[in-house]
Amino acid sequence: MSRLIPADTDSFASCSSSSAPAMNKPSSGITADIQAAGESAPALTGVGPSNVDQAEKLITYSWFGRVFKKSQLAVRYNADGLTLTSLYTNRLFANQLLSTGAGSFDQHTDKNTVDYPIKNGAGHDKDTEIHFNWQQLDKPAVFNWSFFGYLMSFTVGEKIYTTPFLSYDSKSKFSNDMDVYWAVANRQGLCELVARIEKAMTHEYLRRSRIKMITARIAREYARWFPWSQNPSLELPQEIQAALSKLKQFKAWTEQDIEQIREQYVQLQLIMHKAFFDNVESNPLTEKQRRACVIDDNNNLLLAGAGTGKTSVMVGRAGYLIQSGQANASEVLLLAYGKVAAKEMEERIKLKLGSPLTPGETSQPENGVAVNDIRVSTFHSLGMRIITEVEGATPKLSAWVNDDKGKDKWLNDTLGSLLNDTRYRKTLLAFLGEHFHSEMSPFNFENEQDYLAYLSANDIRSFMGDKVNSFAEMQIANWLFKQGIEYQHQASYQHKSCDKTSDKRVRQYKSNFYLPHDDLYIDYFTIDETGLAPVFIDNDSYQDSIEWKRELHSQNKTHYVDLYHHQHNQGQLLKVLSKRLSKYRVKRAPIDDETLLDQLQKQGYITKLAKLFGQVLTLYRGACLDDKSLAELLSSSVFQKQTEAAFKLIKPILKSYRAHLNANGEIDFEDMIAKAIEYIEKGEFISPWRFIMVDEFQDISEPRARLVRALRDSTHCISKEKHAKEAEPTAGTEAKTQPKNLVKSGRSASLFCVGDDWQAIYRFSGADVKLTTQFEHYFGPVTKSHLDLTFRFNSRIGDVATRFITQNPMQLKKTINSVKKGIRSAVTVVKPRATNKQAGEKDQQDAINQNQFTNSTLTETLNAINQLVSKEKGKPEAKQKTKQKAKQRVYLLARYWFVLPNQQELALLNQAYPGINIECQSFHASKGKEADYVIIMGLTTGVHGFPSLKTTSPVVDALLPEAEDFHFAEERRLFYVALTRAKHKVYLLADNKDVSPFVGEISQLCRSQV
Secondary structure, X not given: OEEEOOOOOOOOOXXXXXXXXXXXXXXXXXXXXXXXXHHHOOOOOXXXXXXXXXXXXXXEEOHHHHHHHOOOEEEEEEOOXXXXXXXXXXXXXXXXXXXXXXXXXXXXXXXXXXXXXXXXXXOOOOOOEEEEEHHHOXXXXXXXXXXXXXXXEEEEOXXXXXXXXXXXXXXXXXXXXXXXXXXXXXXXXXXXXXXXXXXXXXXXXOOHHHXXXXXXXHHHHXXXXXXXXXXXXXXXXXXXXXXXXXXXXXXOOOHHHHHHHHHHHHHHHHHHOHHHHHHOOOOOOOHHHHHHHHOOOOEEEEEEOOOOOHHHHHHHHHHHHHHOXXXXXXXXXXXXXXXXXXXXXXXXXXXXXXXXXXXOEOOOOOOOOOHHHOEEEEHHHHHHHHHHHHHOOOOEEOHHHHOHHHHHHHHHHHHHHHOXXXXXXXXXXXXXXXXXXXXXXXXXXXXXXXXXXXXXXXXXXXXXXXXXXXXXXXXXXXXXXXOOOOOEEEEEOXXXXXXXXXXXXXXXXXXXXXXXXXXXXXXXXXOOOOOOOOOOOOHHHHHHXXXXXXXXXXXXXXXXXXXXXXXXXXXXXXXXXXXHXXXXXXXXXXXXXHHHHHHHHHXXXXXXXXXXXXXXXXXXXXXXXXXXXXHHHXXXXXXXHHHHHHHHHHHHHXXXXXXXXXXXOEEOHHHHHHHXXXXXXXOXXXXXXXXXEEOOHHHOEHHHHHHHHHHHHOOOEOOHHHHHHHHOOOOOOOOOOOOOOOOEXXXXXXXXXXXXXXXXXXXXXXXXXXXHHOHHHHHOOOEEEEEOEEOOOOHHHHHHHHHHHOOXXXXXXXXXXXXXXXXXXXXXXXXXXXXXXXXXXXXXXXXXXXXXXXXXXXXXXXXXXXXXXXXXXXXXXXXXXXXXXXXXXXXXXXXXXXXXXXXXXXXXXXXXXXXXXXXXXXXXXXXXXXXXXXXXXXXXXXXXXXXXXXXXXXXXXXXXXXXXXXXXXXXXXXXXHHHOOXXXXXXXXXXXXXXXXXXXXXXXXXXXXX
């Protein structure tokens, strides 16, 4: 039978019964049987009918049973249980048992027959008996009619027992009676189960795993009691009937019922801990903040918009778990993204939670746990702790973790040493010639401006440093250089017939390449296999131009080679070029590898390559890849050949790096995560934290997510039997030392992650926004909560920012409401215009001009902010607040730091505007911060424009999470972060001509505001 296991493991798990039926010695005659049974079977304490009803009752065989069994008595029972008697069989039946190998009780586990064991062998006609107490039976015995008499059957665990040929009135006389006996004997287990379920409903948030366990236990118990217990002729005790009524309700639970139970629990907790939630922060927590503190599923994801108070929830949840008695402080782990964030969180907890919190009390009992025991950690420091505990000593940290220049020098030295190897050098030179740049076809662009901007932004140049107009041009130039053929790039047509009186078209004609020693011109045309040009080129005009150039060279009899995109696309371009130059007998003098390498070093290629390898080294180690995973990654790369060629060069560097760390007994940041994961997954470290909370979850990488998942899944519930077994010394060995951090809790760890996919801006470092947007795919089913009330920006800023970010359909849909309702447009685009300075502004501009920082648009904007602040300070209701409040803060934000004023220029700005505090931040650095006013700069296009057109190297990209299909998805999120730093107003400084497309989009959104 099933029974509840002790509460210190799991109240709703089941444990199979190991009880076996009692084998009684045979007795002589029915009277002796009854007497023996009566003397040896005392009633169960607290169960069974009254003493008046303790007499045994007898079930006899039918006429056929008496003939076949040669016995009259088949079954006897009382409050203690039932006994199967007169198991006498004829010799035919005994021989059948012997032929099937029967001979022991344990061998009959699944026979729906009368296969009872024969204790004394087939040659002895002796009676045997088997006794069962009622708790052993999975459910009451069932009576089924047959011509030769009723068949009674029941199960004990997996074993089925049947007794045939019972009297024809056995069901009507004994079935209900036996049902009542069974019910009374099993009511304790039923009532305890119901009581525990009711307690769970009011004393804990029903997690998914808990519900799964409870419903499985309900189903098992329900199958034992239904439908037989619904027989109207049965007279079951009221206690059992009440318990069955509740069990029936439990069995009928729907998703809606479960949500209602959870909601009742949440509401009860909110009432019980109202005082705590009112006072844990400077202002009382909002309803949704409180609910986020209380809800405790296995996996919890809190989507917290910018400025909605997520840190207050982290602090409040930690304090609530301790005060409500659900956790000791030492069982709570808070993970932050970086050192600064972790320190701020730790200080916030100490400040807000203050003195030690204890379950339900305000004073510290003797066994209380201090709030200081709450673990606030970065991922790296957590990894270091795990490694230290497992290895028994703190590992030595590489000096390079805080010395990028030292690491770069080692990498350059290592690369220099490898270049001394002829084979490696040839491989590297081939990579630089064929794979260093990742090609994007002009046919993939909708306009020429975007294509040229892409080439410019990614600095596509030849080995000689020529800025080319296509990848094919770069290949042509590099091939000519390696062949020792002198050339001029974009050379004017120089035939003697071309003078000032020539056709303007001839004077403007520039050939892609001119070979002065051979007086030969080379042109490359972007024409595909079908004879078409890219969509941004007028095909007819382009074809006319090609024909005109051919005719010009033919008329003037100048040597001319025309090449085409389809030749490049088919990998035939250089072969065609070589063949055509041979036709004109162009002399070649191929340069050696040393000369080529020297030229590449002059052009900075080796420096760029070393920087690329440094990025790959960090990302590769941070990705925690094994050889199989790396092979899969390379094979799935969009630029497979390029990525595989790069890793062929990088592998010796990775090997040298690992050897260096091992030789010095050191680890780096990446080792901290990788080793910690390994130790947890192997069971060498068992997490002591039952409540794991992760801040800024949208910035998490796959290895860090894997570490979090491993912590959540590591063993928390170890039975006492396992402890004892591991502690027992075997022969010749000593007792094993138990892990120091075993947790004796009955509930597995819960995961609470706080993030905002709208602010995911760290893909370049390995962060994967899909771990947030597709959370359940990695961690399993999740309960999501939302914080949708921002305390930072007004509704006008919120409206523009929300509509801007949700242009990407892959972002999770959220509504962000604001405490402050804006009454005017709070996002303004500022463009240069003719200055008309007022007298009071002249001194401010002069002060700035002393350092030649003369951005008139910035000055104009700061003047406007200064006037707003002064006007606000002049209001009567603001005067009292001003005495206590610091100066209004203004952020100057940009995509890149170099776009912003330098320190000297910033000092002059603060000097010119003493009424406000001006600070500079990059978009990334401003994350998590806020200012009263924000001025966004650098909103242009081009190499360092925004959104940035610079592409990621395919080698690096292969190690990063898969990019999103939506164009500029992360750049859009980065701009959303910048917009939402402001409390009152955002100013976008834009040029009249070279302006970011985001500015036009924002302008349109502002115009459409109601």
